[in-house]
Amino acid sequence: MPSNFQEVLRRELEAGLRELEARNRLRALSEIRGVNLCSNDYLELSRHPALKDAVLRAVRKTQRVGGTGSRLLSGHATVWEKLEEEFAQFAGTEAALYFGSGYTANLSLLTALLKKEDLVFSDALNHASLIDGIRLSGARKIIYAHLDLNGLEAGLRNHALERCRKLIVTESVFSMEGDVAPVTEIFALAERYGAGVIVDEAHATGVHGPTGRGIAVKDGIVQHLAAAVHTCGKALASAGAFVCGSAILKEHLINHARPFIFSTAMPPYMAEQIGAALRISQTMDGEREKLLGLAKRLAAGLRSHGWDTGRSTTQIVPVMLGEDEQAVSAAKFLQSKGYAVRAVRPPTVPQGSARLRFSVTCGIADDEIVDLENCMNLWRKEACPTVAVARA
Numbered sequence: 001m002p003s004n005f006q007e008v009l010r011r012e013l014e015a016g017l018r019e020l021e022a023r024n025r026l027r028a029l030s031e032i033r034g035v036n037l038c039s040n041d042y043l044e045l046s047r048h049p050a051l052k053d054a055v056l057r058a059v060r061k062t063q064r065v066g067g068t069g070s071r072l073l074s075g076h077a078t079v080w081e082k083l084e085e086e087f088a089q090f091a092g093t094e095a096a097l098y099f100g101s102g103y104t105a106n107l108s109l110l111t112a113l114l115k116k117e118d119l120v121f122s123d124a125l126n127h128a129s130l131i132d133g134i135r136l137s138g139a140r141k142i143i144y145a146h147l148d149l150n151g152l153e154a155g156l157r158n159h160a161l162e163r164c165r166k167l168i169v170t171e172s173v174f175s176m177e178g179d180v181a182p183v184t185e186i187f188a189l190a191e192r193y194g195a196g197v198i199v200d201e202a203h204a205t206g207v208h209g210p211t212g213r214g215i216a217v218k219d220g221i222v223q224h225l226a227a228a229v230h231t232c233g234k235a236l237a238s239a240g241a242f243v244c245g246s247a248i249l250k251e252h253l254i255n256h257a258r259p260f261i262f263s264t265a266m267p268p269y270m271a272e273q274i275g276a277a278l279r280i281s282q283t284m285d286g287e288r289e290k291l292l293g294l295a296k297r298l299a300a301g302l303r304s305h306g307w308d309t310g311r312s313t314t315q316i317v318p319v320m321l322g323e324d325e326q327a328v329s330a331a332k333f334l335q336s337k338g339y340a341v342r343a344v345r346p347p348t349v350p351q352g353s354a355r356l357r358f359s360v361t362c363g364i365a366d367d368e369i370v371d372l373e374n375c376m377n378l379w380r381k382e383a384c385p386t387v388a389v390a391r392a
């Protein structure tokens, strides 16, 4: 017999979920099927035979396959230290510290650096992990419109006389827009107003910059950042993330980042996997070029048919549809045609900007790109003739 509490809770949760369903916002888990356009495995490294072999070798030779404790207790291993040195070199920084996920890396970094009296300037479309890190830090926040440097400067100017720590936080490649932050200009503003800059390179790691080292390396400003965050679960086909910056920042995080201190370490073979993925990915210039070429072709093709792909210039190509039900309808239609596509709805994206998010991977065939465009047009004609398309 369920207790009173359990029964009331069940009814309330059920009502909440049915209300989400009525608004086309209910999410459910399903395995993807068909041509994969919703994966962050941009270089298709997750299926690379050399990476699989490296994992098998690592598991065979390791003494333990468990994390066994936090890095400050029993979970540390020399392979992590070596990998962090290697990753810092790749990222162009003095040091790097590994976290079990990009979410906790961002949460850790922001909560360990910001106090209540500090000020953080955050792009309006930053990822939830950055937003949550800022919230949890309790720091005062100024949200500037997406990529709006005038808005950012106005905010910095308004607070120019305040003597507190100021940090500008931005993604480099935006995860839902596929556009790129002007990190050089952002850094110039930061310098003028005495602020630091944190760049989340999650969707640039392995894909953008020389040998996939990120936008901040490409633009030559990485050594001036407060920190860059690189994730390993996307193009590097592994898991976790590195906060890359100075050696003193690393020491500070080891001592103050609560998710680092109070989480069990990842098992040592994961360090071998990430190291192997990092080395293989650096040899994949051909795949990077192919990937960005395919994405460019897809965005241009969609735009030529009147679809609004926003300001995307990367492997992430959104198609803005506005209302949730249109995004859901388009996703279902494409799924029925053999494409693994998901509708992206609020709160992941702002209200009224529901969309499809095509994340291109380097193994997609040219004719699949053409067919995808045709399917989008077919959906507009057959399934949703009333859909408004913003830009021609």
Ligand SMILES: Cc1ncc(COP(=O)(O)O)c(C=O)c1O
Pocket: 101, 102, 103, 104, 106, 127, 129, 171, 175, 200, 202, 203, 231, 232, 233, 239, 240, 241
């Ligand atoms: C911009 C950005 N930062 C951080 C993360 C979190 O990384 P992880 O999936 O490793 O937790 C994501 C994940 O989607 C992301 O898109």
